[in-house]
Every structure is written in C-alpha cells, then in structure tokens.
Amino acid sequence: MPKGDNVSFFDLVFEVVRLIPPGRVSSYGAIASYLGSGKSSRMVGWAMNSASSAILNVPAHRVVNRNGLLTGKAHFNPPEMMQKLLENEGMTIENDQIKNFKAVFWDPNIELRL
DNA sequence: GAGGTGACTGCGA
DNA sequence: CTCGCAGCCACCT
Numbered sequence: 621m622p623k624g625d626n627v628s629f630f631d632l633v634f635e636v637v638r639l640i641p642p643g644r645v646s647s648y649g650a651i652a653s654y655l656g657s658g659k660s661s662r663m664v665g666w667a668m669n670s671a672s673s674a675i676l677n678v679p680a681h682r683v684v685n686r687n688g689l690l691t692g693k694a695h696f697n698p699p700e701m702m703q704k705l706l707e708n709e710g711m712t713i714e715n716d717q718i719k720n721f722k723a724v725f726w727d728p729n730i731e732l733r734l
Numbered sequence: 735g736a737g738g739t740g741a742c743t744g745c746g747a
Numbered sequence: 748c749t750c751g752c753a754g755c756c757a758c759c760t
Contacts, residue, residue, distance in 0.1 A: 648742050659755045665741035666757060685742060692741030
C-alpha cells in the first residue's frame, strides 16, 4: 500500500503510452526521458510488464526499444501478436524490427512538449 | 535486510 | 562495424 502516492511511475508511463496515436510507436528511453529519468528506461519496461495487470488498456505493442526492435514481443500473449498489431496499424515489421522506424517514431518530448 | 534480475541506453575499445 | 561494461530503479526470492 503506497503512502500518499496516488499515482506511481507506472501510471505516468501508462498514460503516455495511451497517448501514442495509431500507426506510431515510441521508445522506452523517450518515455523515461519525458518522465524525467532518461536512464530509468528499464522502469518503463517494468511498467509494461505491469501493464498486463493494468485496469485500462495499454498499447504496449507501440513501445519498442531505441532501435525499433520488438524486444518485448516475447512478453506478449502470444508473442507474435505484437507484430501483428503493429502491422495492423499499417507498419511493416521485418526480422522483429520496424521498417522506416524513424517515420513512425513518436517522441513524447516533442509531441507533448509544452 | 541483502542480493539478483530485467520489455534499456550510451559510451568506450 | 561489433562487443562489452556501467548506470538506473522497482520487483522477486
């Protein structure tokens, strides 16, 4: 039971991930950086792991590593679902890597910059 | 309470 | 170009 923490680091991650528009993807580092911890990219990964238990729907398949590689696909059920969802949004995946990744990359630091 | 792990990233050799 | 190491923080045993 958290003490006074209504929202956790995870909740912030979920919110950012939910803001990712269809046909776009983001990276762990970008989200971590947006939250103020560029080195805490691992926590974003853990947040995604917790996303499976999240009440709200979290499009974790839109979150990939810096290289556009589907590093977390193995954590999906089934794993191939991640690639399928991305392809369903009009993206091309080859060898677990997003083609033209730079074009579909969605950076919260840029899109959500105030 | 302490140690190990992990859906990552950046820099150095 | 590829390979290896260190930093980061929360969760699990």
